[in-house]
Amino acid sequence: MQLDGKVPGGQLSEKWDRHRFELKMVNPANKRKYHIIVVGTGLAGGSSSAALAELGYNVKTFCIQDSPRRAHSIAAQGGINAAKNYPNDGDSIWRLFYDTIKGGDFRSREANTYRLAQVSNNIIDQCVAQGVPFARDYGGLLANRSFGGAQVSRTFYARGQTGQQLLLGAYSSLSRQIAAGKVKMFPRREMLDLVLVNGQAKGIVVRNLITGEFESHEADAVVLATGGYGNVYYLSTNATSCNVGAAFRAYKKGAFFANPCFTQIHPTCIPHSGEYQSKLTLMSESLRNDGRVWVPKNPGDKRRPNDIPESERDYFLERKYPSYGNLAPRDVASRSTKEECDAGKGVGTTGYAVYLDFNDVIERDGIDTISKKYGNLFDMYKNIIDENPYETPMMIYPASHYTMGGLWVDYNLMSNIDGLFVLGEANFSDHGANRLGASALMQGLADGYFIIPYTIGGYLAGTAPSEVSADHPAFNEATQAADERIKKLLAIKGKRTVDNIHRELGQIMWKYCGMARNKEGLNKAIKLIQELREEFRENVTVPGSDSDYNLSLQKAGRVADFLEFAELMVTDALAREESCGGHFREEYQTEEGEAKRDDEDFCHVAAWEYGGYGKAPIFHKEPLVFESVELTTRSYK
Amino acid sequence: MKQGINTINITLKVWRQKGHKDKGRFETIPVRDVETHMSFLEMLDVVNERLTLEGKEPIEFDNDCREGICGMCGAVVNGIAHGPEKGMTLCQLHMRKFSDGDTIAVEPWRARAFKVVKDLIVDRSSLDKIIQAGGFISMIAGGAPDANAIPIPQEIAEKAMDAAACIGCGACVAACPNASAMLFVGAKISQLALLPQGKPEAAKRALSMLREMDELGFGNCSNETECEAVCPKEISIANIALFNREFLKAGFGSSEK
Ligand SMILES: Cc1cc2nc3c(=O)[nH]c(=O)nc-3n(C[C@H](O)[C@H](O)[C@H](O)COP(=O)(O)OP(=O)(O)OC[C@H]3O[C@@H](n4cnc5c(N)ncnc54)[C@H](O)[C@@H]3O)c2cc1C
Ligand code: FES
Numbered sequence: 001m002q003l004d005g006k007v008p009g010g011q012l013s014e015k016w017d018r019h020r021f022e023l024k025m026v027n028p029a030n031k032r033k034y035h036i037i038v039v040g041t042g043l044a045g046g047s048s049s050a051a052l053a054e055l056g057y058n059v060k061t062f063c064i065q066d067s068p069r070r071a072h073s074i075a076a077q078g079g080i081n082a083a084k085n086y087p088n089d090g091d092s093i094w095r096l097f098y099d100t101i102k103g104g105d106f107r108s109r110e111a112n113t114y115r116l117a118q119v120s121n122n123i124i125d126q127c128v129a130q131g132v133p134f135a136r137d138y139g140g141l142l143a144n145r146s147f148g149g150a151q152v153s154r155t156f157y158a159r160g161q162t163g164q165q166l167l168l169g170a171y172s173s174l175s176r177q178i179a180a181g182k183v184k185m186f187p188r189r190e191m192l193d194l195v196l197v198n199g200q201a202k203g204i205v206v207r208n209l210i211t212g213e214f215e216s217h218e219a220d221a222v223v224l225a226t227g228g229y230g231n232v233y234y235l236s237t238n239a240t241s242c243n244v245g246a247a248f249r250a251y252k253k254g255a256f257f258a259n260p261c262f263t264q265i266h267p268t269c270i271p272h273s274g275e276y277q278s279k280l281t282l283m284s285e286s287l288r289n290d291g292r293v294w295v296p297k298n299p300g301d302k303r304r305p306n307d308i309p310e311s312e313r314d315y316f317l318e319r320k321y322p323s324y325g326n327l328a329p330r331d332v333a334s335r336s337t338k339e340e341c342d343a344g345k346g347v348g349t350t351g352y353a354v355y356l357d358f359n360d361v362i363e364r365d366g367i368d369t370i371s372k373k374y375g376n377l378f379d380m381y382k383n384i385i386d387e388n389p390y391e392t393p394m395m396i397y398p399a400s401h402y403t404m405g406g407l408w409v410d411y412n413l414m415s416n417i418d419g420l421f422v423l424g425e426a427n428f429s430d431h432g433a434n435r436l437g438a439s440a441l442m443q444g445l446a447d448g449y450f451i452i453p454y455t456i457g458g459y460l461a462g463t464a465p466s467e468v469s470a471d472h473p474a475f476n477e478a479t480q481a482a483d484e485r486i487k488k489l490l491a492i493k494g495k496r497t498v499d500n501i502h503r504e505l506g507q508i509m510w511k512y513c514g515m516a517r518n519k520e521g522l523n524k525a526i527k528l529i530q531e532l533r534e535e536f537r538e539n540v541t542v543p544g545s546d547s548d549y550n551l552s553l554q555k556a557g558r559v560a561d562f563l564e565f566a567e568l569m570v571t572d573a574l575a576r577e578e579s580c581g582g583h584f585r586e587e588y589q590t591e592e593g594e595a596k597r598d599d600e601d602f603c604h605v606a607a608w609e610y611g612g613y614g615k616a617p618i619f620h621k622e623p624l625v626f627e628s629v630e631l632t633t634r635s636y637k
Numbered sequence: 638m639k640q641g642i643n644t645i646n647i648t649l650k651v652w653r654q655k656g657h658k659d660k661g662r663f664e665t666i667p668v669r670d671v672e673t674h675m676s677f678l679e680m681l682d683v684v685n686e687r688l689t690l691e692g693k694e695p696i697e698f699d700n701d702c703r704e705g706i707c708g709m710c711g712a713v714v715n716g717i718a719h720g721p722e723k724g725m726t727l728c729q730l731h732m733r734k735f736s737d738g739d740t741i742a743v744e745p746w747r748a749r750a751f752k753v754v755k756d757l758i759v760d761r762s763s764l765d766k767i768i769q770a771g772g773f774i775s776m777i778a779g780g781a782p783d784a785n786a787i788p789i790p791q792e793i794a795e796k797a798m799d800a801a802a803c804i805g806c807g808a809c810v811a812a813c814p815n816a817s818a819m820l821f822v823g824a825k826i827s828q829l830a831l832l833p834q835g836k837p838e839a840a841k842r843a844l845s846m847l848r849e850m851d852e853l854g855f856g857n858c859s860n861e862t863e864c865e866a867v868c869p870k871e872i873s874i875a876n877i878a879l880f881n882r883e884f885l886k887a888g889f890g891s892s893e894k
Pocket of ligand 2: 708
């Protein structure tokens with residue numbers, strides 16, 4: 001089946017305005033007859049819940065954590081992009097759009113990416129009005145910094161805690177709507193299934209994580225804003241509860257999963273150190289504004305970094321990509337780092353790390369300036385590694401960070417299931433094969449504050465308020481099935497813990513479907529994943545019961561989903577016989593070792609339909625049509 | 638990474654409680670060969686793996702980001718909320734701060750307004766309720782003026798950011814002899830009162846948040862300063878003074894009662 005992204009006609013710059021005008025509307029008095037479920041309270045879910053309630057809809061919002069304020073978005077450090085052009089350095093909506101689409105290696109939908117750039121400025125206005133304390137210069141105006149893949153300074157930030165401040169802004173608006181009775185908040189709930197009635201999304205089944213009880217919730221539309229699946233690699237910069245579960249349940253109910261193999265490995269994370277390790281900590285991309293990345297020129301050089309003279313250092317990003325230097329986009333920087341380490345030039349105990357050095361900038365600007373800019377990151381590093389980065393260069397290595405793939409959505413952010421909308425990292429639409437830094441926060445808030453409030457109206461206006469209640473048999477069926485899955489997990493009583501199996505899955509994915517992929521490895525991965533899935537079904541052990549708080553049981557359900565989902569990711573990676581952005585197939589590279597796209601055969605979104613347990617998924621394609629930009633070879637040299 | 642792996646042996650005395658109706662008790666668990674590079678939570682992970690394989694129930698504790706920002710984790714370690722290191726959450730605490738042979742007591746936050754859910758997990762929804770009572774600026778998506786329309790002196794923006802850094806973990810409540818949430822409330826009120834956008838509602842906000850705090854069973858502030866000492870974000874009690882000012886204004890200066 002060929003998918004239709006429902007991109008409106010007209011000039012690129014006029015599409016959104018025109019579409020907003022053409023969308024059907026729900027009149028203000030009727031809005032209160034509609035109920036909307038929002039799953040997730042990150043930037044996408046928090047902002048959409050608030051904005052939809054402000055319009056008058058009745059919203060029910062769900063999250064896993066004990067409070068909506070703790071969604072994973074809270075951890076974003078570096079910043080959020082917008083095309084304000086306050087520094088007068090040549091930015092514009094067009095440039096932000098172009099950088100984003102080029103950064104994504106021309107694998108995103110042009111019209112969506114353009115709209116993202118268009119609403120970016122409203123986001124900054126909105127956040128300032130909410131009381132988000134962005135960094136300011138001495139004159140009291142907003143300050144900007146630079147991020148990878150851009151030659152202008154367009155990133156707004158609140159120290160190293162931008163995600164926290166933006167999320168607390170959304171959370172405050174959400175709290176206001178909770179107090180007004182327009183949002184009913186359900187924390188510590190995990191969505192275990194999506195409920196369809198006559199092919200339309202009409203509700204969800206959740207588990208109360210404290211009592212273990214199932215609950216059914218009905219609505220006129222369901223919005224998923226459940227984040228990304230970076231934890232498929234086990235070790236990642238994501239919070240421990242990040243999972244693919246909600247999206248995967250929707251997939252099993254017929255929603256298409258788009259470009260699952262597009263994952264982002266972030267170049268600057270604190271390297272792996274031991275077996276017990278539970279997560280990897282990001283060192284914000286903003287550090288690459290001032291830090292210089294290098295390795296010793298000679299493989300196996302064991303001297304301490306400060307003892308290695310300038311002439312024996314290789315600042316490899318500056319050497320390979322002179323025009324972007326240390327600010328080359330993430331996929332490029334990560335791959336380059338891996339290459340250096342594979343060539344034996346890596347440093348640290350494992351040889352899988354490179355230096356990020358601040359010596360020059362400290363000499364230039366002084367310690368005070370640097371500590372004001374990055375103090376909290378430096379402290380974080382020192383605390384984890386027990387070395388002082390003001391004196392000794394940091395050691396960094398790439399880690400799983402973000403997932404560009406996600407549920408397929410059209411221009412209205414609706415999936416192929418009527419009434420199921422998907423926002424934020426959970427959808428696939430705006431970043432193509434690689435996301436630029438500071439663009440995920442922008443997308444989450446764009447989707448939530450400025451897009452869904454319009455597009456959901458267009459859907460609801462054509463649908464009478466739902467008569468479906470939670471005693472509809474479809475809810476009962478979904479509950480039964482979820483309960484069975486849980487009972488099964490508890491009954492296996494094998495010999496391996498959930499984390500232990502998850503860690504092994506992560507190693508498989510990292511090795512064969514990480515920064516570089518090839519056919520042989522991917523085929524091997526499929527076999528290994530299938531074996532591991534069997535191992536899990538026979539030999540996992542889940543302690544405790546299903547009638548009180550049981551984190552191991554929650555994790556078991558999520559890992560079971562990852563074990564199935566991983567195969568889909570690998571299948572997608574196998575099918576995409578080209579290199580683009582974060583998807584680097586070793587068979588398809590230029591002589592200089594850069595990604596080689598195949599626009600002839602792969603200029604499309606790969607959207608997969610569930611084919612049944614153990615069966616191959618069904619491939620659908622949305623051709624990507626570029627009306628306004630020319631497809632060029634991405635070059636950062 | 639410093640070369641070499643150091644390990645220590647410790648004894649955990651950890652609080653086990655099935656639910657809020659259960660009485661709860663300390664359980665003693667000897668733990669051998671703890672690598673000092675581990676974080677405190679990774680040490681608990683290792684203990685939990687072992688308990689699981691022995692067929693026992695693991696120790697339940699809240700955590701998510703594991704980098705000190707989500708506010709999900711927290712326990713009282715050797716009598717101190719979030720443990721012995723200043724300005725740090727429990728997930729950022731590393732085992733290198735402990736010595737071989739140490740006995741480490743771990744208990745949940747204890748406060749009237751926080752019920753124990755299980756083991757080290759408590760119910761902090763009362764903090765959300767305080768925010769719902771007024772910890773926001775009343776505005777809706779779409780109506781904002783240009784972000785640079787109102788310049789805000791850098792010093793003020795920085796002060797607001799200091800207060801806004803609160804992660805809502807509840808350590809301040811756990812540490813306070815009166816189980817007051819005054820630092821939490823004060824931080825939010827200061828952040829918003831400092832910014833021009835938050836000024837119009839400042840007085841009303843202070844009054845209504847404080848009222849909610851009382852109703853939820855939090856105690857009063859008697860300047861014990863224990864909260865500031867344990868705050869992982871080192872939020873200053875100066876925020877409480879600012880709060881009091883807002884509160885006084887609200888009490889005497891406005892029609893809001
Ligand atoms: C360390 C780090 C730093 C980052 N820094 C930046 C940055 O500087 N700039 C930038 O632009 N981006 C950054 N990113 C990326 C960005 O933070 C995320 O992509 C973005 O915040 C995702 O937001 P979201 O709303 O889509 O999802 P999330 O914030 O992940 O929220 C997901 C929500 O869904 C809920 N949920 C999930 N599954 C279920 C379920 N089954 N049932 C019920 N609820 C569920 C969760 O409880 C949560 O509330 C960073 C990411 C990381 C990991
Ligand atoms: S787990 Fe997030 S602050 Fe500790």
